[in-house]
Amino acid sequence: MSSISKQPPLGEALELELRISEDSPIEQTPQPRWMRDSRHHHRRFTWRSILFGAFCLYALYCFIRGSPLFASPLPSYTGPYGVGAVDLEVPLSGGPERVVDAAVKSTGQPAFEVETLLATVYYPTDRHFRSRKPRYPWIPRPISLTAQGYARVAGVENFLTRPIFTFGLWAVGGAVSIPAEVDAPLLNGEKGLEAFPVTVFSHGDVSSRTDYTNFLGELASRGHVALAIEHRDGSGPGSIVKTSAGSPGRQVLPLRPSDIDLDLDRDAFKRAQLAFRDVEFHAAVDLLHAITNGTPIPNTRDPITTLPSWAGRLNTTLLTLAGHSFGATGALQALTTLSSSPAAGLILDPGKSSGPLNPNATVPILVVHSNSWSRTVSPFYNRPHFDTVRDLVRAIPAPSWFLTSIGTAHPSVTDAPLLEPLLLSWTTGANLDTKEALREYVRVADDFSLFVRGGDERGILVQKTTHQLYGEWVSEEREEEFPRDLARLWEVHVTPEDQTRPMGRPVEL
Ligand SMILES: *[C@@H]1O[C@H](CO)[C@@H](O)[C@H](O)[C@H]1NC(C)=O
Ligand SMILES: *[C@@H]1O[C@H](CO)[C@@H](O)[C@H](O)[C@H]1NC(C)=O
Numbered sequence: 001m002s003s004i005s006k007q008p009p010l011g012e013a014l015e016l017e018l019r020i021s022e023d024s025p026i027e028q029t030p031q032p033r034w035m036r037d038s039r040h041h042h043r044r045f046t047w048r049s050i051l052f053g054a055f056c057l058y059a060l061y062c063f064i065r066g067s068p069l070f071a072s073p074l075p076s077y078t079g080p081y082g083v084g085a086v087d088l089e090v091p092l093s094g095g096p097e098r099v100v101d102a103a104v105k106s107t108g109q110p111a112f113e114v115e116t117l118l119a120t121v122y123y124p125t126d127r128h129f130r131s132r133k134p135r136y137p138w139i140p141r142p143i144s145l146t147a148q149g150y151a152r153v154a155g156v157e158n159f160l161t162r163p164i165f166t167f168g169l170w171a172v173g174g175a176v177s178i179p180a181e182v183d184a185p186l187l188n189g190e191k192g193l194e195a196f197p198v199t200v201f202s203h204g205d206v207s208s209r210t211d212y213t214n215f216l217g218e219l220a221s222r223g224h225v226a227l228a229i230e231h232r233d234g235s236g237p238g239s240i241v242k243t244s245a246g247s248p249g250r251q252v253l254p255l256r257p258s259d260i261d262l263d264l265d266r267d268a269f270k271r272a273q274l275a276f277r278d279v280e281f282h283a284a285v286d287l288l289h290a291i292t293n294g295t296p297i298p299n300t301r302d303p304i305t306t307l308p309s310w311a312g313r314l315n316t317t318l319l320t321l322a323g324h325s326f327g328a329t330g331a332l333q334a335l336t337t338l339s340s341s342p343a344a345g346l347i348l349d350p351g352k353s354s355g356p357l358n359p360n361a362t363v364p365i366l367v368v369h370s371n372s373w374s375r376t377v378s379p380f381y382n383r384p385h386f387d388t389v390r391d392l393v394r395a396i397p398a399p400s401w402f403l404t405s406i407g408t409a410h411p412s413v414t415d416a417p418l419l420e421p422l423l424l425s426w427t428t429g430a431n432l433d434t435k436e437a438l439r440e441y442v443r444v445a446d447d448f449s450l451f452v453r454g455g456d457e458r459g460i461l462v463q464k465t466t467h468q469l470y471g472e473w474v475s476e477e478r479e480e481e482f483p484r485d486l487a488r489l490w491e492v493h494v495t496p497e498d499q500t501r502p503m504g505r506p507v508e509l
Contacts, residue, residue, distance in 0.1 A: 056164050074138065074214060074418060075435070076179045079221025081124035084184030085136060086307070089118045089242050089300045092283055099275040102262035104255065111234065111260045112276050115243050115250075116300065117283035118230040120209050122220035124196065125184035135177035138210050138415065140230075140239070143170050145251060146208075149237030152254050153206055176419060178213045180220075183304045186313055187223075195292070197318035197449055199226045199346070200284045202277060202334075204325030205235045205354065206254070211414045212324065218442040224449065225314055229284050233276035234259075235326060242300040270355040274330055281321065281334035285342075289316055318453060322346035322445075324413055326354040328367075335361040344452040346445055348413055349373045352385050357392055364398045366448040367494075368441065370408040372430065374470040374491070386470055390493055399496035401448070401461060404470060405440055406489055407432030413441050432489070440489055460490050465498055467491040 077083045092114060100112040120136070139146055147165035151157040187193070199219065203211055209230035216226040232239050234255025242249040257269040264272060290297060294311030319342040323331035329351040335342055336358055345365035350357050352373075367389055378385040393402040409430035411417060417434045430437070447459040465474055466482050470491065473479040479487075 056168050073176060074179055074415060077214075077217045077221035078439075079124075079218060079223070080127075081187055081221050081223060082127040082129055082184065083180040083217045083220045084123050084125035084129075084131075084182070084186070084306070085178060085180035085217075086121050086123075086183055086304045087119075087136065087301045088121060088287065088297065088304075089116050090283070090287055090298055091116045091243055091300070092279075093286065097279050099279060100262070100264075100272040102260045102264070102272070104259055105261050106259070109250065111255060111262075112272050114232070114276060114279040114283070115241055117280055117287060118209065118232065118239065118241070118301075119227050119284060119287070120213075120230075121225065121227045122180060122213070122216045123225045124187040124220050124223050125181055126187060129181055129184045131181040131184050133182040135179065135182060136210070137174075138176040138178055138213065138419075139169060139173045140208055140210060143174060145238035145240065145253075147238075149254050150206075153237065173419065178210065178217070180213070180217055183306050185306050186310050189313065193223055195313050195315035196223055196225045197320070197453065198288050198314050198316060199224055199320040199322050200281060200288070200331075200334075201226055201228045202281065202321075202323035202327030202330045203228070203231065203236075204323075204327050204349075204351075206237060207324075207327075207414070208236045208239065211416070214415050214418055214438060215413050215441060215445075218438070219445060222442070222446050224446075225288075227284050227288060229277075229280050231273075231277050231280055231327075233273040233280075235273055245300045245303075247300070267355060273326075274333060274355060277327075277330040278334055278337055281330065282338065285316075285319065285338060285340070288314055288319070289340075292316055316340075318343050318449075320344045320346050320449065320452065322348070324348040325410070326351045329354045329357060332361060332365075333358040335363060335365070344448065346448065348441070349410055350389060352378045352380060356381060357388060359392045359395065362397055364448075364452060365393065365396055365400045366444065367393050367400075367402045368444060369402075369404045370410050370412050370430075371404060371406050372409040374404040390468070393494045394499050396499065399451075400494065400499065401492070401496070402494035403444065403460065404467075404491040404493065405432075405437065405444075406487075406491060408437045408440075412437045460486060460492065461495075463490075463492050463495070465492050465495055467493055468498075 096113050096115045098110055098113040102111045103109060104111045144166045147169045148157060148162055151161045151165045201212060201216055203209060209228040212228060216228055219226050230236065230239055232241055232252045234252065237254060239252045240249040241252060257264050257266060291307055291310050292312060292314035297307055321331040321334050321342050328347045328349060331345055331347060332350060335345045342363060344363050345361055347365055347367040349370055350367065374386055380388050390402055393400050407430060412430055421434045444460055447461050450456050450458060451461060466478055468474055
């Protein structure tokens with residue numbers, strides 16, 4: 001139980017922990033998968049539930065004192081353009097697609113049938129445009145569904161915890177909204193920006209489409225159209241599937257292998273989720289094509305008006321597939337399964353516990369690890385995870401990079417640390433200022449996009465390798481010449497130059 005005394009006695013820690021739990025600090029202990037036993041999991045749920053108790057007390061305390069739990073609202077975006085957002089839910093054009101024949105025991109509903117795609121699209125708009133529509137809430141409604149999902153993930157769901165979690169979540173983030181203009185018109189074309197490059201973004205485990213709004217909004221404010229998928233594969237805290245406008249919809253809650261009527265081990269279960277996510281990736285790309293082709297979009301969410309004017313305004317040949325954690329694992333896979341070839345992959349902290357990484361992409365990829373992701377040595381199919389990622393990037397038959405962002409932790413690219421900046425350093429040991437960390441992620445994603453568009457390299461992408469192994473300079477000369485302000489932020493593990501050369505030194509396994 002000593003882990004509790006090291007944590008802040010606040011439930012926000014837990015909130016974050018749950019949001020990032022695919023690869024939570026506990027999962028990162030260098031202990032092979034086959035050695036983990038059920039006792040380990042049991043203990044984890046117990047200390048989680050104790051933290052939750054502490055959190056609820058704290059929430060109550062803040063409520064009585066009238067002070068907000070989250071110190072700061074989400075900041076506005078810093079690029080040259082304003083940012084618009086639209087929620088879209090679109091039934092699959094060919095009808096529901098069942099990827100694995102299994103039902104949820106408690107409801108009898110299919111566990112792995114994709115009926116619709118739900119996504120939020122962030123896009124550039126005029127800086128001065130102000131929408132009359134209310135901003136989207138950061139926690140998708142109804143809050144009680146999300147709360148029930150978190151309680152279930154923590155293994156403490158019952159009639160008593162549900163209202164407590166709902167209250168806690170409402171107190172933490174109920175008032176936070178996403179600072180993008182809902183249903184704003186797409187930015188007018190100007191020379192060189194007739195059609196915008198597009199990115200499809202996939203979230204990590206125990207997350208939703210609203211967990212990366214700052215990162216995606218920042219890209220939109222720099223001239224990208226970014227579509228954030230909400231996966232309904234049982235990996236999110238809670239979501240509602242609406243197959244037609246006006247229908248109440250079907251609730252989707254987190255799923256574990258034991259919740260379905262098919263005997264799948266953990267790996268097979270992850271594969272089923274990945275296959276589900278792959279269908280959603282395809283649907284997202286189809287949706288972007290439909291929008292730019294001017295096809296009417298059968299949206300089942302709140303009506304929006306801006307889409308018809310987007311015809312011809314998306315450059316779908318400049319399609320980047322992106323993701324974080326489990327989502328990065330999915331993006332690597334989708335890069336190989338789409339029929340119309342995407343242009344690039346943006347891979348942030350590819351999963352450690354979400355199954356093997358697909359090595360078969362043939363387009364440029366940029367892999368960015370957070371510091372804690374690289375620093376923690378994790379066994380991954382009999383090799384260190386870091387080495388697997390490095391060798392994967394080296395072998396991609398297109399110019400690709402692998403970098404570590406120093407001073408960051410796994411959730412640095414999500415919104416959570418922006419809402420409670422202290423949170424991240426307390427819980428994960430990240431030390432780079434939250435906003436600076438996010439700015440670096442946005443900058444490198446934008447630099448990579450420039451490269452994909454025209455082959456120009458700038459920023460950290462012009463730098464040669466500094467560290468083939470995490471934390472070890474390739475040479476003293478390189479350490480001398482690498483600019484200090486960059487050394488504070490980055491380690492460069494693979495560049496296009498390395499992809500054509502044998503390794504400079506033997507790899508220690
Ligand atoms: C990658 O390609 C190889 C060779 O074609 C194939 O054997 C392997 O199954 C592929 N991996 C995945 C994950 O699809
Ligand atoms: C899409 O981008 C590519 C590369 O920059 C460019 O050659 C092409 O003309 C663009 N297409 C549209 C429709 O703007």
